[in-house]
Amino acid sequence: EVQLVESGGGLVKPGGSLRLSCAASGFTFSSYSMNWVRQAPGKGLEWVSAISSSGTYKYYAGSMKGRCTISRDNAKNSLFLQMNSLRAEDTAVYYCVRALTPVGPDAFDIWGQGTMVTVSS
């Protein structure tokens, strides 16, 4: 079964850091671009970051640029998002998402169940 399982969410104070992880299974992880998409409580979807299949190319939304780093370990079928200088507006469910192609923007065909990040003092 194709599956993405996120972990690492939780409660963090403003200005704090958090590292999200995503474990992939059931497909050839190294063949796909991977993304993080977030959803604030009661709100819509917002793309956060993408990384190409090999890890060479990385892209970030303006709202997170300079405050987060996406990475992957293809040997361990894992995706990561290191988030720093967190703000209240970063509070959201963060989804690990697979794109249809190895590089560049594309449709998102597999979504994890999400991990909740709450930034509050």
Next chain:
Amino acid sequence: EILLTQSPDFQSVTPKEKVTITCRASQNIGSNLHWYQQRPDQSPRLLIKYVSQSISGVPSRFSGSGSGTDFTLTINSLEAEDVAAYYCHQSGSLPGTFGQGTKLEIK
């Protein structure tokens, strides 16, 4: 950044009704437009890719059309399980953006 505007924001519908949701892009995105369904308390799932291409496992009552800046998701003969939020998404240029969502409720 390309802005996607969906209409309506909310619609109350009856079973077996035909539902149409539109998505307008602020600039030409060709056929790089996709649709997702998000049922309450679930993760989104891909419904339609590249405007009109079907996805395995998605009921045939879901279809998409359009090009350039104007796109439509159609649900023929709505079923109770279709109560959900629907989002359009463009991958024509970075950053990828989503519409604000359309929430369907059963009357």
